[in-house]
Every structure is written in C-alpha cells, then in structure tokens.
Amino acid sequence: MARIIVVTSGKGGVGKTTTSAAIAMGLAKKGHKTAVIDFDVGLRNLDLIMGCERRVVYDFVNVINGEASLRQALIKDKRCNQLYILPASQTRDKDALTQEGVGKVLEELSKDFKYIVCDSPAGIERGANLAMYFADDAFVVTNPEVSSVRDSDRMLGILASKSRRAEHDEEPINEYLLLSRYSPDRVKLGEMLSVEDVQDILSLHLLGVIPESKSVLNASNSGTPVILDEKSRAGQAYSDVVARYLGEDVPHRFINGEKKGLFGKLFRSK
Amino acid sequence: MSTDTEAPIYTKFAIEFKSSSFSVPVLVIQHTELKQIKHQLKEKIAQAPEFFKNSPLLIDLQNCNNTEQAFDLATLIEFLHTEKLFPIGISSGNEEQNKLALELHIPLHTIRNAHTESRPANQNLTPSPNEVVAEKTDNKASNTVENRLITHPIRSGQRIYAKGDLTVLSHVSAGAEIMAEGNIHVYGALRGKALAGVQGNTKSRIFCSALQAELVSIAGHYKISEELDTVDQHKPTQIFLQDQALIINNI
Numbered sequence A: 001m002a003r004i005i006v007v008t009s010g011k012g013g014v015g016k017t018t019t020s021a022a023i024a025m026g027l028a029k030k031g032h033k034t035a036v037i038d039f040d041v042g043l044r045n046l047d048l049i050m051g052c053e054r055r056v057v058y059d060f061v062n063v064i065n066g067e068a069s070l071r072q073a074l075i076k077d078k079r080c081n082q083l084y085i086l087p088a089s090q091t092r093d094k095d096a097l098t099q100e101g102v103g104k105v106l107e108e109l110s111k112d113f114k115y116i117v118c119d120s121p122a123g124i125e126r127g128a129n130l131a132m133y134f135a136d137d138a139f140v141v142t143n144p145e146v147s148s149v150r151d152s153d154r155m156l157g158i159l160a161s162k163s164r165r166a167e168h169d170e171e172p173i174n175e176y177l178l179l180s181r182y183s184p185d186r187v188k189l190g191e192m193l194s195v196e197d198v199q200d201i202l203s204l205h206l207l208g209v210i211p212e213s214k215s216v217l218n219a220s221n222s223g224t225p226v227i228l229d230e231k232s233r234a235g236q237a238y239s240d241v242v243a244r245y246l247g248e249d250v251p252h253r254f255i256n257g258e259k260k261g262l263f264g265k266l267f268r269s270k
Numbered sequence B: 001m002s003t004d005t006e007a008p009i010y011t012k013f014a015i016e017f018k019s020s021s022f023s024v025p026v027l028v029i030q031h032t033e034l035k036q037i038k039h040q041l042k043e044k045i046a047q048a049p050e051f052f053k054n055s056p057l058l059i060d061l062q063n064c065n066n067t068e069q070a071f072d073l074a075t076l077i078e079f080l081h082t083e084k085l086f087p088i089g090i091s092s093g094n095e096e097q098n099k100l101a102l103e104l105h106i107p108l109h110t111i112r113n114a115h116t117e118s119r120p121a122n123q124n125l126t127p128s129p130n131e132v133v134a135e136k137t138d139n140k141a142s143n144t145v146e147n148r149l150i151t152h153p154i155r156s157g158q159r160i161y162a163k164g165d166l167t168v169l170s171h172v173s174a175g176a177e178i179m180a181e182g183n184i185h186v187y188g189a190l191r192g193k194a195l196a197g198v199q200g201n202t203k204s205r206i207f208c209s210a211l212q213a214e215l216v217s218i219a220g221h222y223k224i225s226e227e228l229d230t231v232d233q234h235k236p237t238q239i240f241l242q243d244q245a246l247i248i249n250n251i
Helices: A016-029 A046-050 A060-064 A099-112 A126-133 A146-162 A184-188 A195-202 A214-222 A233-245 A262-268 B034-047 B062-066 B073-082 B095-103
Strands: A003-008 A034-038 A083-086 A115-119 A137-142 A174-182 A205-211 B023-028 B055-060 B085-091 B135-137 B148-150 B159-162 B166-168 B177-180 B184-190 B193-196 B206-211 B215-218 B221-224 B237-242 B245-250
Touching (some): A003 A016, A003 A126, A016 A046, A016 A083, A016 A137, A016 A174, A016 A233, A034 A046, A046 A214, A060 A099, A099 A115, A099 A126, A115 A126, A126 A146, A137 A146, A137 A195, A146 A174, A146 A195, A174 A195, A205 A233, B023 B085, B034 B073, B055 B073, B073 B085, B085 B095, B148 B159, B159 B166, B177 B184, B184 B193, B193 B206, B206 B215, B215 B237, B215 B245, B221 B245
Parallel strands (some): A003 A115, A003 A137, A034 A083, A034 A115, A174 A205, B023 B055, B055 B085, B148 B166, B159 B177, B166 B184, B177 B193, B184 B206, B193 B215
Antiparallel strands (some): B023 B135, B206 B237, B215 B221, B237 B245
C-alpha cells in the first residue's frame, strides 16, 4: 500500500506546488516509486514546475471520467525513472473531481507506487477537500506571517475533522509543518514571525524550514524541482525535509539567528 | 360534539419516566469462602451500622468467578437479607447465577471493572464506610453527565460544544469557538472564543493558562478582546460572574 501525502496550506502562493515537486522528486531520488498529482484543476501548474508541460496528453479528469487509462495519463519524469506526474486538466474546474473518482485513481495508484503526493489547490473548497480526504500524512506549508499561519490552522482543523481517517474514526492524519520563505534576517528585524512564534500558534511537528531563496524562482522558471539544485539553500532544505520524513535524524538548518525579536515581543503583547 | 364521557380525562399524566443517577455501594466478592465473607461483612457492618441499614447493594461477582470455583449466590443473598441489606443487582455473574438472580427478581447489571480490579486486598486496615464496599456509579448514570475532554489543539474554524464541563489539554486557536453548559478549562493559550454557561448557568467559570481570547462569555455576559487587556495575558486566568459583572483575574 502506498502512503498518501497531501501538501496543503489553505492560503495561496505559499509554495505548495514547489514543495510537492521537490518532495516527490526527493522521495523518487531515494529510490521510492512516487507519483505526484495536481489537484488544482483549472489552474494547472505542477507540470510547469516539473518541466513536463509539453508532454501532457491526458489528465487527471480524463482518468476520472474513464476517457483515458492511468497508464496513458501518467507522465514519466525524464530525470528520475521512479517519478511519475499526473497533471490536472486546464479546461475544466474543480467540480469535475468526484470523491468516488479520486478514490478509485488513488486506489489504483496505491497498488504500484510507494508514495503518492497530492498537490492541493489553495482554499478550503472541493479541490482542497478532495486532495486531503484520502491522505495518510499532511505537509502543511506555511509562510512566517499571520494570515498564512491562521489559514494553516484552519486547514489543520479540516484535516482533523473531514478526512477519511476522521470520518472512519481511524488514527488521525500525521500532520507536519513546513515553514517556507523563511528569512532569519527579517525575523531579526522583527518583520517576520519566528519559528517559535509559528510553533506557539500551530504546535506541530516541524519537518523543515525552507529559506527564502532566489533559486526557487529560477527552478520554477526552468521547470526543475528546486531539490535538484544541490547548491541552493532551498534545495538542501528540501533534501533535509525528505530525509526527516523518511525517519532520518537530520539537524535543522537555516533557522539561525532565531531569537525573540522585537516583532515577537510586539506580537505577543498586542 | 361527541365525546366519550366514560374515558377519564386527566390534565396531568399519572406517571412519568425519568432517568436519574445515584450511587450504589458495590459489594465485590473476592473469593468463594462463604463463612469468611459472612464474618467479614458482619465486622464491617458493626463499624458503621447506620450506613448499611436498609442499604441497596450491587453484587460484583467477577473476581470470585475468576477463581473458577462454584459460589453459592443463593445463600449469600439470603444472608444479606437477614443483615437488612437489599441486593438490587448482580454484575459479571455466570449463566447459573444470572438465572437465579432473575428468579429472585434481582436485575443484571454490567459495570466497568476498572475500580474493582485494582482494589487492594488489604483487609486489616480500618477503612471508612465508603471504602468498605467500593462505591460506584451505575454505568447508565455516568453517561448523563456529559463532560467533554479534548486532548488536541482546537483549530481555527472548529466549534466544540459540551453539555457539561469542557476541558481542553491544549490551546484554542484564534477563530475557534468553544462552548459549554458548565465550566471551561483550557490548559494552554485561549485565543479563540469561549462561552461558558451557555444555558444560563451563572455559576460557571472559564479557566485558562493564558488569556488572549477574542471573546469570553459567561451565561450571556461577554467581553471582547479589547476589554481583556486588564490582566497579564501570559498568566493563568479565571473568569467568573459576580453581581452581573464579568470578573477577570490572574490566578
């Protein structure tokens, strides 16, 4: 049985797709057969970040509607033979996804794959709900600012109450925090929440801190998951995240300079 | 109008079924030796005759049936009657014992045995009457007090309602709402809304480890975030109602 991971956040633009691409590639690089699914029907982006946009023939919705087989729709990554991408449809909207259809696709993928990464759309509506419904593990991507933190908190509430595991009274989804676009310098200046501030609100298992880095934008533009850029700090941070997720004991990096800053003090005494 | 004049018309019902809870002493039989049981029971009754006089009793047979020796329940019940004790139920009896009990018009109960199993067998201490027989609440009765315990954080957008007291062993996020007909205890930061005594219980209180709430209310009397900064927001705090005013102070 595959392990189903949802990458979610509530808020848009925090780095869900970047994270999905990076961890899917990271897991595949470690030798685990991995599929990554774009749930953002109508706003397809994962194919761009993965650099396979010119090879899309069939998509997720085609498979759900029985217009194509899973084998036809899955795109094999050119850099890593353990990685497959299931793109979203650009011409449809989220209503094209049904719980039954998604369940069937995930079940079929589970037979063959070790990890299935679901790239959730922003929001808490249908697309996001279906992306997380079947999950075993959740990576909650959060930026160090108050609105992102609150949206993540809301998403965590939904994970705890509306997932399949919650509805069937099974063991709850494992929730992990991924703090992205983190800048220790701006934390020092009090312009950004610190790791501690975020943890104070969310109290989650911290899987990793991804530093703000130009390499993320470059990677997106060139269609290369940032984890493949081994020189970049963001790439290294994602490698650490994958290793920690797989149970390795890797010390946290890129948090340096953390302390209770002016902002922290102001924020607390508000 | 055609009414049947024969049918008695009552404005009130003559009977009514209600569920209520009360505690009953449970007599836990540890082994099958009747002579010893009688002797010890007499001793205990002598220590607190008033407590035992005409007292109802539940007989718990689990431990003695575990010994797999035959136990003479009929004789025990007879003896209890002579001692002015009234068995009103047996628990964990075997098939034979259950049949006998029903013949004697004694109902069968199922009770959780967590307390009884862990009771020490030290009989030489002089316990208070309450400890002589393990006092337990009937299983059905314990369900009527619907306190709620939440061990995980309450997230933004979640709503929790408790018919009794509500205890949260973590924090309550901004944008979450917790409500209880009784008291609210939060062993973490309270950042959302907390409403205690929502059915009008003015005696209910809110306790939290840190008060950073958006709103607190007791029996409809509320204060919003702006009015809460009179106390240290990082210290344990309690909120209660006194003369129609919401009192907030650090504990």
